[in-house]
Every structure is written in structure tokens, then in C-alpha cells.
Amino acid sequence: SATRNAAAGPRSVPAAGRPSLSAAGKCSPLRGAAGALRIGGAAGARQGRVGSAVGTGLAAALTRLIPSPRRLEEVPLEVLRQRESKWLDMLNNWDKWMAKKHKKIRLRCQKGIPPSLRGRAWQYLSGSKVKLEQNIGKFDELDLLPGEPKWLDVIERDLHRQFPFHEMFVSRGGHGQQDLFRVLKAYTLYRPEEGYCQAQAPIAAVLLMHMPAEQAFWCLVQICEKYLPGYYSEKLEAIQLDGQILFSLLHKVSPVAYKHLSKQKIDPILYMTEWFMCAFSRTLPWSSVLRVWDMFFCEGVKIIFRVGLVLLKHTLGSSDKLKSCQGQYETMERLRALSPKIMQETFLVQEVIELPVTERQIEREHLIQLKKWRETHGELQCKSPPRLHGAKAISEAEPPTRKALEPVPSIIVPAGPAPVPKARKSKEKNREKSLGSPANGPGAEGNGAPGAARELLHPQVSPHHQSKESLCSRESEDTYL
């Protein structure tokens, strides 16, 4: 079992140990305690398991971490500056970019979001920014409530166990842990029927490393309800279904790996539960986690599937690789202690981008597996809202900011110019300006372009198993079916 620690080295990479960024100051009004520059990172992502650094303190852990080969992968400073200014421009004209240059956004997410703007970008991509604006004061309201004791008890026991070597979470009862508590508790109040699932804590912790508690809360809400609906619900049906979907996709991606896992009777749930439920935050080296999340926020769950498939393919995808793990246990051991080479940022990201697994395929597979599930298990016990595949789908499903400022029309004109009376002067046809509201400013522009028009621009983004309507219809706040 010593092999499982082999990957400790590359995991131990400073989070955002890049040179200080002047952009951080001017562009992140939302940025709270979690600054842009963070040395030490989530080195502890898996340190709990590594053990050796335990008790030796943060300083010792850091000295071990800093002289890392990862430095080679760092983006040159000039490039970083350029990216920052490009991202600033995008964020300041977000709706326009989203409507017209979504592919460019996707490309830039694939290249990696500059660390100084990452937290902000995630909020825009996930639609959590819109969500927050629609629910001003909601988080504070939840924050003041005491919460259900049965959840508080479990949450409290987990607080000190999330990224314990990250400077934010290192001290018991410190700011990081307090905020983590607030975010997780607020979620149990926001969705009392869901409560708290232990796999939500690492997700919330990663978010808190990039944004203040209120923003992290809404981002968590988006992940739980739009990106990975049902993952954390009672019964955990959604994750089990995705395990089957993953396995079925593996058949196409790597028949060798598929055959081996079938032969060894290794159920996907054994290796993919933590991968998927924690969005690889406890699996990959830190720099890879961030790159994967950048793409995940933009492109949705497809990225999670692809990462899983790439890892499986490169671990078990050739007879040569299988030589040393012929048994069931050996195979699982191998999957648990993945080779650092295949988790390395540049390699992994490239492989993920190139892997031809589409939303359409995932949705098709979803239907097939759902049917099988019904045959063997009966109806799903937890109804979840439909999965939205990334920023584009969310921005189309989620109403623009102005929704917060006006009543939602009960009838929505399906196509043509947006139904906003004062927007006549707008130059773009499929985009309306917001109602000159106080919320005007970056990102406050309307984004209510009809879905039909968008599908013409991006025909690939609508392969949902539900009807098109659910993509472009307004979300009725609580879309639980």
C-alpha cells in the first residue's frame, strides 16, 4: 500500500504560487479573504493520507513543496498579463461574449484562467453571479439561522478535514473553517431536503480558496443543481448512474481498459465515486485541479467524464499496462495510486481537450442507463433537475440579471428580439440591454437571447435529454421536479 503515496510529490504543488498580480487589486471587488497570491496551495489535498508531513507543520511541508518541477509549466509572466487583460475584457462584457463568442471563452478556459481572475471567472461561468444578484440578502438570511442540529454535527466534524494544509484551513476554527461551516450550513437550509453530503465539503473548500463565503455558496448551489444535479442527494442515484455512463463510454474510448475492468468485475462506483463527487479535487495535483475546474465550469460535466476516461485509458488502456495489474485488487490499487505522469497538468488537459466525448453522447448514454436502472431498481427515488452542460446552457436557462428587477413574464416569446420594451435602441438583435438599472455595469446586461437563435450559432450545445424548452426557459427558481 506504500504505492498509494507515490503521487504525493506532484500533489504537493503550491496553489497559485505565481508572481503577485497587479490585476488582482483592480478587478476583484468580490475577492475577499482569499487573495490571489497563495503559496502553499492545497498541498494538503491528500496529505491526510500521506501522513508523513502530518505534525511537522506547514513550514516543513512548504519547503518540500516549493522546488517543484511544476515551475517549468508556469505561464510566462508576459503571457499571463496578456491573458489577464483579455479576461478582464471578457468579464466586463460578459453577456456579449457569452452570446457571441462562446467558443473563444471555451478556448480561454482550456488555456487556463489567470489565477488572479479565476474566482471571478468561475462565478460568471457558473451563473452564480446572476444567482446571487437575484437573491440579494438570501445568504445573509440563511447565515443567521441556527441550522438543523443533525447536519451541524456532521459538518462540524468535517471542517478540519478539508485541505488541512492549505493556509486558509490550517487553523482550527480559523476563517477558512468558519466560512466553510457557513457555506455548508447555508446549503442545508437552502435545500433542507438535501441536507449535507460529505463530498460537498471539498468542493466548497476549493471555492472558498477563490471567493468569499456568499459567492462560494451560490457557486456551490450552481454545482449541486446545474452541473451535477443529484450527486449529493439522498440515495446517491445520480452518481451511480454516472458510473454506468462512464463505464459505457469507456467501452468506446478504451476497449482494453473496459474489457479488463469487466473481467475483474470492478464496479465503476469503486473508483469513480470520489473522482466525480469531489470533481477530482482530492485526486489530481493541485495545478491540474484548477485547470480541470476552469474547463468544467465552462463546459460542464463532460469534462469530468473526460478526465475520468483519460485516467482510465492511460492507466489500463494497453496490454503492456495491464501486465502489472492482473488481479482485481492490483487493478484497484493502480487506480488509487495513479501515475503522476498522467495527472500532470499539461498532459492531462491536452488529453481531455482532444478526447472526443460529447454532451450528446453523454445524454444518449444517460437515457440508456436510466432505462436499465428503472428495469433493475425501479423509478429514481430522488428527482433531480436536468443537468446543464456548462456555462452556455446555464446562461440560457438562467435568466439575466434584470429578472431580479422585474416580474417574470409568464409567457415567453420563443424567438426574435428580446421582449424588453426599452431595449429597442439595442444594436444587437439577439441581445437586449438591461433596463438601465442600478445593477447596470459589467455583467448586468441582459442575456435573454432566445434559445433558438443560439442553437443556430452553436448547434452542439443542446443535446439534452429533455426538450429544448428546458434550455431556454426561465428557471422558476426551484426547478425541482
Place this chain on the structure above:
Amino acid sequence: MEAIWLYQFRLIVIGDSTVGKSCLIRRFTEGRFAQISDPTVGVDFFSRLVEIEPGKRIKLQIWDTAGQERFRSITRAYYRNSVGGLLLFDITNRRSFQNVHEWLEETKVHVQPYQIVFVLVGHKCDLDTQRQVTRHEAEKLAAAYGMKYIETSARDAINVEKAFTDLTRDIYELVKRGEISIQEGWEGVKSGFVPNVVHSSEEVVKSDRRCLC
């Protein structure tokens, strides 16, 4: 390469969240104690060889499970293929003790027609000053369910070896007596590679090598 082993036993470790399941297993398999360990998400697994008699080694496959109730829909699928189990509670957490009954019921339902040889483990016994469950009541409960009871501490390495090896010996005895047998399609007990070792129940008296740590 793998060392030679006589049998492979699959054990499962269950109990409430934060009673110390992963820490106990890691102490046993890796010989160290992690002050902090991530909450287990889903199922995890470990392995170690145990020598129950000189030259007789048993390979243990130890399955760690998430303690949070929500994960039971996933973890319960792994009860069935286990021959033995450690049911943990935290001696400083009364509720985890009260839930022992529920855990047993839960496994019973999902393990049929097989059965799991359980040992009840009162964990974190180094924290004696914060104790909320007396040894006496734990022993009584264990006896009522026909289990052995042992108190362990992963932090101070108290009885960790003993908890696992005693359970392994008990299962081994049952296997030897034919009360538990290897079955096709069941992973609980598997026969290993045994070159030149004649399996005999008349083997010398059990070694007294119990590690007291």
C-alpha cells in the same frame, strides 16, 4: 511480487462517520497515524498480510467505507462479499455506540445468505478521560450479538494488530472447521498460493505472537 498466502479474507470496516475507521486501517496497513484524514467518499480499500501461525499467512483485503448514512446506498453493495467485519464506534461519542445496532441490522439485511463475522471495536481508547461508553456496557452489547469486543487506539497503536489478527484467526478457525467455505461467486474467502504447505488442522499450537503493541 506478492508474498505467498494461504487464504485471502475480505474484511469490511463500518461504523458512524468520524469514529476513526480509516485511521484504524491505516495504522494497521501502513503503520502510521494521520492526525487528520479526509472523510472517506464511497469505498476505499487496503491490504496486508497477517501471519497467524508460523509460515501461515493470510492476505487481508480491507474495505473502508464512508460512514455518512448517505453513502450506504453505495457501500452496502460491499457487505455481501465480506467474510469479516470490524464494527467501530468511538468511545467518546455515545451516539456512535447507540448506532451499533442499526449497523448490524443494516448489514444483516444486505449480506444474506452469507454472514459476516463481526468484532465490535471501541475506538479512540486513548481518550479515556472523554469516555462516554463504559467497557462493561460495550462488552455486554457485544455478547448479546455474539461478537467479541476490543478497545483500540490508532493514535497510540493500542490493540490495532490484535483487533485484526484475532478476527483473522477466528475466521480461519471457521474456515478450517468447514463452517465457512470458499464459494464460487463469493469474494469473502479465497484460496491462495500454497506451495509445499500441507494444510492440517493438527498443526502445532497457535503461536503466541500476538502483538500487544
